[in-house]
């Protein structure tokens with residue numbers, strides 16, 4: 101710890117000595133270039149500035165952090181990052197500065213620091229870091245999750261309330277219930293392809309809400325195109341993946357030069373992204389012209405197109421899919437892993453469903469309040485393996501001092517959500533999947549639980565996920581439709597492994613067995629769909 105503090109000091113001293121060097125250079129330049137009559141007074145000014153610099157109260161030190169290589173810090177983020185990042189959080193406390201090839205990243209390690217910095221001081225910490233590859237070459241800077249244009253961001257956030265805000269998200273419940281029941285049925289019929297029905301259901305929910313379109317198959321061309329763009333986006337946005345992010349001048353190299361493949365890739369990605377957001381928009385526009393468009397977010401916005409503009413409408417509508425698809429699927433994948441690893445939890449949830457709902461009709465989202473154990477199970481899925489273990493990067497918009505440390509403007513910030521979910525003070529036996537931690541002794545939901553009072557799974561401050569009401573409802577509807585109708589297990593000896601990067605966290609594919617809970621479960625599920 102002491103060594104790391106020294107490193108912060110050393111950097112600060114480096115900045116100070118750089119300032120001194122510059123001042124000395126200035127003295128020399130002035131003494132060489134000015135006529136001798138002016139030299140005396142110029143020298144006095146410089147001496148005055150120098151004295152001010154030296155006498156100035158030193159700025160606060162930078163936060164400590166694990167930076168073994170002088171100046172560079174680290175070459176990359178370790179993979180898997182979970183264990184070292186939790187260890188460092190324990191060692192360095194609330195905040196730490198981790199440098200990759202010299203670029204500083206501020207890690208916010210605790211819930212307390214997240215509440216203070218990312219929530220309370222969100223005006224200073226709610227920016228997004230600028231990345232040349234992503235923002236300039238792929239032209240993604242107007243995307244709601246990337247924009248640093250405060251007025252535009254505020255407008256996007258207001259518009260999310262039209263279909264997924266706290267007061268409006270319930271309008272999606274019937275669609276969510278229908279599509280997740282359909283997914284449960286498809287899984288029962290073909291257990292080995294369980295993620296495809298889940299992904300189809302999520303796409304179907306978003307496309308119906310946002311574009312008024314019915315998605316019958318996961319191979320729907322619009323969904324496929326969006327998935328391809330999403331897959332590529334993960335590579336485009338990964339910190340440290342592109343040299344041009346560190347040396348912006350590389351973007352001006354001619355395309356024919358060897359080693360400039362990133363220019364071609366960015367062009368391809370840009371074209372794909374334009375198609376992804378334009379094709380569904382154009383289809384709604386055609387439907388509106390014919391008078392056959394279904395009520396949906398795009399229609400609502402297009403009715404006031406002169407107010408919002410075509411581009412804004414395209415960006416915000418598609419973001420409901422790009423923000424919600426992989427994240428929601430990852431959480432449901434984690435749910436499957438939890439159920440086969442903790443069969444007693446599965447049995448308890450099913451007992452609650454039998455007692456409260458019975459076997460005649462599957463549950464709906466209106467039943468959520470009557471099903472505290474199932475609700476707690478969903479919260480535990482999101483805590484146990486958080487989908488976004490370091491949220492999305494934020495960026496300091498101005499200098500802040502936190503606990504005596506300087507957090508300089510422009511620094512990238514990552515929330516160490518993984519370490520927060522593993523904090524034994526908040527979550528005893530944190531590695532264990534225990535829905536009970538969200539419940540009081542008499543089985544009702546606790547009011548004041550860390551993950552509730554400040555969101556861990558959905559990010560922070562003014563960048564908090566705008567889709568979290570929809571996401572939690574997706575997860576609940578999917579969970580109860582599956583648990584009501586099916587028993588999930590894994591064959592003896594099957595081990596569950598997890599993806600190791602910073603991107604959406606989920607288990608690697610594993611063999612799972614699925615059987616109906618009782619004779620007639622499949623028929624009851626099908627009947628509930630009117631099929």
Ligand code: HEM
Pocket residue numbers: 244245246264419420421422423424425427428431487488491492493494557558559560561562563564565566567568570571572
């Ligand atoms: C289980 C599902 C989901 C999880 C775990 C999740 C998680 C997150 C996280 C951690 C962030 C970053 C917040 C931050 O920077 O502090 C985020 C941002 C975002 N999410 Fe979600 N999300 C989910 C579902 C959704 C859904 C369904 C939508 C659909 C609208 C959505 C749209 C967005 C958008 C647009 C942003 C960027 C917000 C901004 O920068 O202002 N997400 N999400």
